[in-house]
Amino acid sequence: MQIAIVIFDRFTALDAVGPYETLGRLPDAETVFVAEHAGPVRTDTGNLAITADKALAEVPHPDIVVVSGGPGQTPQMENGVLLDWLRTADATSTWTTSVCTGSLLLAAAGLLRGRRATSHWLALDHLERFGAEPTEERVVTDGKYVTAAGVSSGIDMGLTLLGRIAGDEHAQTVQLAVEYDPRPPYDAGSPQKAPTHLVEQLRSQSRFLLS
């Protein structure tokens, strides 16, 4: 069983590391970080580089595809090498998944047509132009396609999929091992819960999100 976590220039680190730290603890699975070219890949803040141990071309048929997201997705949504790889990998994958705006890349590759899917709350509407059905849930499963909401939701997605594949007890053991008993100091993690003026403030900046 091979899990490929797809990263690219300006990806969001937690998008990738959440599923890595949970789903990646699938027994007898090999997790590999992949990018267009092997080597260090810088995140959106510029302050962190994660190594892609292999190039996309070296990992053509993973069992599970995990696509991370990031701000400024437009270049990746037009990256033919990446989109071609996604289509090829998806043709033989058991599960095709994404976190955050990673779903826009799956959608741009034509993989989410007619499917329910989610994304970062600021990017959710963009799914529609690729024929997907934007769905406001933290983790959305439609057939073999599992999409997660923004950034931190990859942890919930990873545990959900781990349970589906390896059983509830294995997923619970991993949850206990990573002590995932969240206690956010605020209750502002979704646009429904956060103070309205903070939601509007982020929304007013979001025209930059996809540029």
Place this chain on the structure above:
Amino acid sequence: MQIAIVIFDRFTALDAVGPYETLGRLPDAETVFVAEHAGPVRTDTGNLAITADKALAEVPHPDIVVVSGGPGQTPQMENGVLLDWLRTADATSTWTTSVCTGSLLLAAAGLLRGRRATSHWLALDHLERFGAEPTEERVVTDGKYVTAAGVSSGIDMGLTLLGRIAGDEHAQTVQLAVEYDPRPPYDAGSPQKAPTHLVEQLRSQSRFLLS
């Protein structure tokens, strides 16, 4: 304002990336990943490398120190270069913090004597031999020392400290931006909540945790 996130061979990725993705969004702060030597550092699973952009010696006086954890902490608890750096950095830091078994490194450096502190639930008792007071909470603040429980708790720690430094609204905005509205598919994230036999199973393996 400089935030130094300390990593080392076999650290746990989410320990470091949780605070990076939250606390690291402090306005006008520079976040830098540091290790004994600059360059790629492999995590506990072996499947991921994160780049330490600078060596410890290049970042002697960060304002905030964040120490990640990992299984098999004994070599680091006896790493004189790392412990000396922690003592020197702590002498001028505004905040000295840790995630998971990172608190054992702070304790081994002699920085938590007489202080309330937490750690991964499997390692909590070990704090006592360094004169710290093990405290079963997700995030423990004692003076300028902020310690967090296992792995995923670094997200809660990062947001807590961000609120203290930059104000509640900034922390809430970051929580909303990373969509931290957790929905774990199970309620097994702490030894109090997980099925007893799974807790015992992990505990029986934990003698390896510190070796």
